[in-house]
Amino acid sequence: MKVAIVGAGLLGRLLAWRLLEAGHKVSLYDKDDKAGTQSAAFVAAAMLAPITEVLDAEAEIYQHGIAGLSIWPQWIKTLEETTSVPISYAINGSFLVSHRNDSGDYQRCVQRIQAHTSVDQSSVDELNRTQLETLEPELAMSFDKALYLRDEGCIDNLALLKALEKRIVDLGGQWFEGQGFDHLTDTVISDSFTDFDTVLDCRGTAAKVDAADLRGVRGEVIRVHAPEVNLSRPVRLMHPRYKLYIAPKPNNEYVIGATQIESESEHPVTVRSSLELLSALYSVHKGFSEAEILTQYARCRPAFSDNMPKIETLGSEGKLIRINGLYRHGYLLAPVVVNETLALFNLAPSTWPEIVSALTPEDALA
Ligand SMILES: Cc1cc2nc3c(=O)[nH]c(=O)nc-3n(C[C@H](O)[C@H](O)[C@H](O)COP(=O)(O)OP(=O)(O)OC[C@H]3O[C@@H](n4cnc5c(N)ncnc54)[C@H](O)[C@@H]3O)c2cc1C
Known part of the structure; x- marks a missing residue:
């Protein structure tokens, strides 16, 4: 499939990478440059903290955080091997x-x-x-x-973002810097993304102009x-x-x-x-x-108001998917949310549910 991703922060980069590895064609658009300094991903402490997060979050965050922790080691290893960018990462408490x-x-x-x-x-x-x-x-x-x-740790987010940038470009992903979209509506999609099968909205907090419940x-x-x-x-x-x-x-x-x-x-x-x-x-x-x-x-x-991530299939025939609401556990939960989004690509868009809970019980068991 031909996929456009708007927003090259944490979710946009991870999704671009995984989709390219799965053989899709990907174009990435961001109002910022490739360094990504405007993203939450860039400034984050990037702690992977499923236990301390439950002090202020829903119990599901813990289960899915543990699932996220089990995915990161393989992802980091693959990225290091394919890019030669060392990514300091440790789950040693x-x-x-x-x-x-x-x-x-x-x-x-x-x-x-x-x-x-x-x-x-x-x-x-x-x-x-x-x-x-x-x-x-x-x-x-x-x-x-x-x-x-x-079961807690930390990731070197700056190295991770750099490695993702390198791998996306090496895999042939097209990256359009300084190209933002203030709105992603049916009209914008049909005017600006005619060549694409699907558009992924990964603009983080900037998507709140189109998502009433986002803050x-x-x-x-x-x-x-x-x-x-x-x-x-x-x-x-x-x-x-x-x-x-x-x-x-x-x-x-x-x-x-x-x-x-x-x-x-x-x-x-x-x-x-x-x-x-x-x-x-x-x-x-x-x-x-x-x-x-x-x-x-x-x-x-x-x-979002419930502080839980959400994947929404919007627009006619699933042409737009909004993935957002990673809140303060973006690094912890991203692997689970990304895999849940990728699972949609194995289904016909006509069968996509409107809102996919980004966190399903099956993921927690993965
Ligand atoms: C201070 C701080 C500390 C954090 N610490 C942790 C932590 O310790 N552990 C943890 O798990 N998580 C942490 N997080 C949370 C984590 O960083 C976020 O959940 C995660 O980055 C969200 O990912 P995202 O891709 O949705 O948004 P972002 O990473 O913000 O990416 C959004 C991207 O969209 C681009 N964009 C914006 N507007 C437009 C537009 N109009 N058109 C095109 N592109 C656009 C931006 O330039 C950016 O690149 C922290 C966040 C902050 C702010």
């Missing part, structure tokens, strides 16, 4: 910690995770300082206990280079007002951020947010005091 004064918040989180019936409790451990010292020595300098979440949820992140800090796993610091996360990236770089803000503004990170984030960061590891601030971004995550 994450930590939840708090300072003594905030131990109430920490304890409540621990209890909620331990009481969650869907979470595999054999992957959750409470560590004392000696155990923490063995696993993550530099974290034990500031904390005497931690909750260790074995953006602001997130702020700061990337630092900290040669004096050696943390190998993501860390979440419990705090009454904000929960800081620290996601390690290659070469002693760390992406730090706090929880979401219900705002669609993408104005730059404020002084107050910077102060809060950076002072919380310094409280986790004193080595961050000499870190260089590399970038600061504010971007919105695309979310």
Whole structure:
């Protein structure tokens, strides 16, 4: 089939790659250039955190997140082998910690995770300082206990986006940079995409002009280079007002951020947010005091009102498919959502349901 994909962020690139590998012809359109700096995918911490996500999300996110985790290793391996771009990726656990004064918040989180019936409790451990010292020595300098979440990890999103770009181009995908579509309606499809069998709308938050139920949820992140800090796993610091996360990236770089803000503004990170984030960061590891601030971004995550991803077949004869709502778990869930979308290509468009739940029970068992 001839497929046009509008939006070359996380979903657009992954779908383009998988469709090309399956023998389809793909053209990719984005208002941005190939670096993709405008996407949520570019700024994301890209933690793969099915357990900590259940603290604020539906139970299905956990099951499908675990399914997503089982797909990533093969995808990363294939991309590394075909592009020679190294993609740092590890599922070797994450930590939840708090300072003594905030131990109430920490304890409540621990209890909620331990009481969650869907979470595999054999992957959750409470560590004392000696155990923490063995696993993550530099974290034990500031904390005497931690909750260790074995099934969590992190991906080097910048390397992943680069590898996808290379592979898409190598496979003959056509990439149109600086070519945006403000609306994707039946009229636009019939005027601009006559040559294509199907158009995939992967514009993230920009699709809200056509999707009434879609909203953006602001997130702020700061990337630092900290040669004096050696943390190998993501860390979440419990705090009454904000929960800081620290996601390690290659070469002693760390992406730090706090929880979401219900705002669609993408104005730059404020002084107050910077102060809060950076002072919380310094409280986790004193080595961050000499870190260089590399970038600061504010971007919105695309979310539907139920905070669940959705695949909608729209337009006449399934000519348009909108895939969206990956919210704050885009990296975690993308493999499942992408495979669910690809499954549609094995069916006749006339049999496509209007709304495909992006997360079906079968995926969770995959
Ligand atoms: C601060 C932050 C931290 C995050 N951390 C994590 C995390 O730790 N773990 C996790 O799993 N997920 C995380 N996410 C979520 C994840 O990044 C998103 O769920 C994911 O990127 C959504 O993918 P997408 O392809 O739908 O949208 P995007 O990645 O935003 O891509 C949308 C693309 O559409 C393009 N576009 C926009 N308008 C147009 C137009 N009019 N025409 C053509 N193209 C257009 C954009 O340029 C962009 O390339 C985070 C997100 C943010 C913002």
